[in-house]
Amino acid sequence: MIETKSEAPQPNNRSAAVIRPFRSHRTLEMRPGMWLSTAIVFVVGVVGTYLLLRYGWPPLMEQANHLANLGIAMHAPQTDTYVGITYTVLSPGAAYVSAQAALLIAVGSAILLALLSVLPNERNPLRYWVSANLLVLFGSALFIYFTGRVGYDGETFMLLVERTSLLVILCAPAFLSIVSMLLPFSFAERFGMVVAVVVVDTAFSVVRVAAFALFASLFDGLVQANLYLFFGPLQDVIYAIAVYSIAVVMLGRRIAKSSEAWLWL
């Protein structure tokens, strides 16, 4: 309920409300169609993505194998069946990291970390990303030094990477449906978001699987944790947020153009 300024209260008239439209007074209308379209996109997205991956993932992993072979020769690929999908698992050879080399890398990482900590703080987020990666590298090297082994052998590592990629892509439609369910996106926008994320995730996954196989064959367990924890599934979620951000900007602009989009207090 909004009263206009022309009905300004008289002096001595205590507590007469004069609420003027302001951004703090905006709300949105809850339409049942929002929930329905979210539910449809959720179900269609998850089922459609599953079917897409069931038939599309195996040839894509073949391509990843070819891509990795351009850099370094892979061992004969194995196959794996996960969530009912059978596909090729890349088999990078395992480079041997000696205890001395591991110790050297641990010391080098520690020195770099110390150097980074005394540098000016102007580029902090980047610095912290580099530091976090160095810390994981330091931990991996120490792990190798004390136990002789870290993480997985090349093939098991790739199995982990490919299975996680599959899982993330399968979960992406559900994740996006939930994140966007409260805002008044159209059905096309909701569906478009899911398609865009699945396409982007899948394409980058192929490149990433090939790149990870290359790095794993060159550096073995030393870099596995860095690859998996920082450049693995986390990146997929960030792609999803990037697609979501584009969609919400479009939605925001559309709402801003229409004065009837808002419900006011």
Added chain:
Amino acid sequence: MVVTILTIWVIFVIAVMLLYTTRHFIFTFSRLFHRQRVSFGDAYEDNLPHLTVLVPMHNEELVAADCLRAIVASDYPADKLHVVPINDHSNDRTQEILDRYAERDPRIRPLNLSGRPTRGKSNALNFALENVQSEIVLVFDADYTPGKGLLRRLVMAFIDPEVGAVMGRVVPRNTNVSLLTRLLSMERSGGYQVDQQARYNLDLLPQYGGTVGGFRLALLRQIGGFDPHGLSEDTELTASIYERGWTVLYDNRAECYEEVPDNWMSRFNQLRRWSRGHNRVMWGHLLRIAFARNLSGVQRADAAFLLFCYVVPPLLISGWVAEFLLFGMGHLRPIGGLLLAFMVVLYNSFGNFAPVYEVATAEILDGHSTRLYLLPFLFYSFPFNSWTITTGFIDNVGDSIMSRVAHWEKTGRAGTRA
């Protein structure tokens, strides 16, 4: 055995994150579709009470003049307004600026704490409050420039006799300076436009913030002033208010414009100080608020979420360490990798850090949607935020163990010279 313990720990951390995420989801729903509670700010009152505005200042030469100008330009009745800028051991031109403005306007009555042994915002406020006579006290940070009607709006909250404190909305005014200021602006939008308003809608515990808010003098007298060693006098006051059966009124319309840190070092110091101070309040008030009879079960749960919010990043880091160890031992499964990724997403879902859907909702309500292109960058600052808050947590643990007194770390200002 070790693998089982580590796995259970990771699941526990993720469960905590999920709880915070669910809470924010409910808040976003409430802000969009629930009945919105408004303050009394839009009411008219011709008999406003006497008001004192306290502005603690430590080396604020860059912002002091703007702040004072904005306060005295207010439409609050001139004969009922006193402005008390408190010079807390500044060694720049702050005192000179205060003296100049005091000569121009008799309502400005500066206090100079130079020579006194105690320092810090809490001490400055306690000292100033000794001489305050008015029933209502507002506190602004020195980088705040309130709009013309803001004082009146905030004071109107005290029409309700149960209201012990009022809090307005903080809006950054230097948003377009850098990536950091844009990200902070988005965080603030989510935190106030959605989070605080939803807590007010749902009759939970909106927080009093020491940057744009006020309280009844009687309440402060009742709790015996601010903790002189505290760094988060606002969280402390919030907890004390609810423990004693008062409430905090949040006025989303009462916007006040602040300067957010424009460089990462300032942000580091600010966040570290918040974490250190907030955790001190948490240890001191957790049990008292948990057994406060006047609070409902849901309100106690919200209080726990609020008090624990600066413990979550250390918890998250412990979760990462557990995941790294599981990975190193070859026991991290694909589902663990997926959970790890979501844990990072959920990281932006606790305490004052609004998650993506909350930020998006707030920016759309504010009409600033273009800024949302930067949403993915929120995730690139997560190691920074995690580490900074954890540093503050470690400081607090050190303070407790060694009975150390924390010192106030001032937030750097860019401002414009007076």
